[in-house]
Amino acid sequence: MNTTLRRLSTVVMAMFVALMVSTTWIQFVTAGSLNEDPRNFRNIYSELGRDRGPIVVGGEPIVTSEPVDDDYKYQRTYSGGDAGAASVYAPLTGFFAVTGTYTGLERYANGYLGGEDDSLWLDRLQNLITGEEAQGSSVELTIDPKVQKAAWDALGDYTGAAVALDPKTGAILAMVSKPSYDPNTIAVHSNDEATTAYNKLLNQNPQVNSVDGSERFSPYGPTVNRGINATYPPGSTFKLLTAAAAVEYEGMSPDTQIPAPDVYQLPGTTGDGGSVQNFGGETCSATGEMTLKDALRISCNTAFLGLANEVGKDGMQQMFEDFGFTESIDIPMSTSIGAYPGLSDTAKDDSDARIALSGMGQGDLRLTPLQVAMMSAAIANDGDLMEPYLIKSVRDSDVELVSQTKPSRYKSPFSSSTADALTEMMIAVVNDGSGQGAQIPGVEVAGKTGTAEDDPRSPTLWFTSFAPANDPQVAVAVVLENEGQSTNESTGGALASPIAAQIMQAAISK
Missing domain, CATH: 1.20.5 (Single alpha-helices involved in coiled-coils or other helix-helix interfaces)
Incomplete structure (x- = not known):
């Protein structure tokens, strides 16, 4: 060569x-x-050109793929195209758009819905051999349609969220977020129309009430699932965690006498700037002392400020972490973490004053509605907190079972005896305390109210509960974003507790 x-x-x-x-x-x-890569439109054509699996609630599909005569072959349709019905589930389902953007379950269960999950390898192999078109699997949710509708209807025109859990399994029975949106407007087969509809939603943050009457808007738009990705000051619902720490770590009981002054001076402070009064300047006890049970029953602020200070930074932070509030959970959507003094970037100040203030659920403290529901769920389940989950089962295109979620314990923040003590106190809250609006005829309910200052916005209102108290079937959290005023008629007990009652009643009467 x-x-x-x-x-x-x-x-x-x-x-x-x-x-x-x-x-x-x-x-x-x-x-x-x-x-x-969102610029890879071949992938979009491939995804939408496939018979994507349905999302199922109560045996009925709420999201389907309908054959159409265009380049995409299938149209993703939510609640049959009914805007009102689709809005009920939109924060859960999310949307699948030709722009390459997909959210909610459409994103986090995409492997199943698109037929590409590793567990579906046999189906993919069969399709490869036979040359048949790949089909997605159906994803059945834990949502109870009756409970979901009750939560949707009960929230009405309020801005806020409601979450209902089965405390014994962690199954999410309802998750409503308002305001919502119609995902059908984004799932259209026009890139320009989908982009316009999505951008419009991103700029629709609802106006909320303010303390001084100034124009204020929520930091969260309709595409945000407020149940798991919006954080709020939890107000007096957090007194459940404070009480849990006092019972678990300090050996207290519902009958333990604790200080309940008219005014509490935060540790390390002097003057009016560090003094805190009870709601409306009320007196909790003429003697300046009361039982822990009565303090929770009437939601005495000064008593819980002192209680948190007695438990101390280490104890309060430990209980917060033992609930798992510093961790994200995949339900399968990723949940936001909570904020607590010294345990988060947004709440770094863990001074004694901040720790004391957290005792009544104020300060730099933030939680999601799911996390507040988890507090009640742990109490209802004897101190064992089950891991919340949204997907009940997955079935392939031949309706064969691919996977089924098995309930698992997530955390055990306190003992069963502490859970019993907290249950006793929460029953008193509903029977003759601040949460009487949650009463259900013939059913014993355990609950806790919350009215959280959120200056310059108006107070955010809460109620969390479980029922029946002797055999819990449902644990609930309701939040009304900046819907309160500094009056007895617009507290968490007055406005949020009746909403929780309707949700619980739907769950226990199914």
């Missing part, structure tokens, strides 16, 4: 090697990132 041929052969071999390397790099190394 002469020199010219050798050189030519070397060049040709180098070209083949370069081709093999580049092909291997594209098909194997960068395949994932290329598929996920």
Whole structure:
């Protein structure tokens, strides 16, 4: 072989090697990132050109893929195209858009819905052999449609959220977020229309009430699931955690006498700037002392400020962490974490004053409605907190069971005896305390109210509860975002507790 041929052969071999390397790099190394690139419209055509699996609630599909005569082949449809019905579930289902944006279950259960999850390898192999079009799997939710509708109707025109859990399993029975939206407007097969509809929603943060009457808007728009991704000051619902720490760590009982002054001076402070009064300047006890049970029953602020200070920073932070509030949970959507002094970037100040203030649920403290519902669920389940989950089961295109969620314990923040003490106190709150609006005829209810200052916005109102108290079937949290005023007629007990009662009644009468 002469020199010219050798050189030519070397060049040709180098070209083949370069081709093999580049092909291997594209098909194997960068395949994932290329598929996920929003500019890759081949992937969008492939996704929408597939019979995507339905999302099912109570045996009925609430999201389907309907055959259409266009380039995408299938139209993703929510509640049959009914805007009102689709809005009830939109914060859960999310949407799947031709822009490459998908949210909620459409995103976090995409592997199942698109038929590409690792557990579906046999189906994919069969499709490869037979040449049949891939089909997605159906995803059945834990949501009870009766409880979901009760929560939706009860919230009415309020801005806020409601979450209902089965305390014995962690199954999410209802999750409503308002205001909501119609995902059908984003699932259209026009890139421009989908983008316009989505951007419009991003700029629709609802106006909320303010203390001084100034124009204020919620930091959360309709596409945010307020049940798991909006955080609020929990107000007096957090007194449940404070009481739990006092019973678990300090050996207190419902009958333990604790200080309940008219005014509490925060540790390390002087003057009016560090003094805190009870709601409306009321007196909790003429003697300046009362039982822990009575303090929770009437929601005495000064008593719980002192209680948190007695438990101390270590105890309060420990209980917060033992609930798992510093961790995100995949339900499968990722939940937001809570904020507590010293345990988060947004609440770094863990001075004694801040710890004391957290005792009544104020300060830098923030929780999601799901987390507040988890407090009641742990008490209802003898101190064992079950991991919340939204997907009940997955079935392939042949209706064969692919997976089924098994309930699992998430945390055990306190003992069963502490749970019993808290239950006794929460029953008193509903029977003849601040939460009487949650009473259900013939059913013993345990609950706790909350009215959280959120300056310059108006107070955020809460109620959390479980029922029946002797055999809990449902644990609930309701939040009304900035819907309160500094009057007895607009507290968590007055406005939020009746909403919780309607949700609990729907759950226990099913």
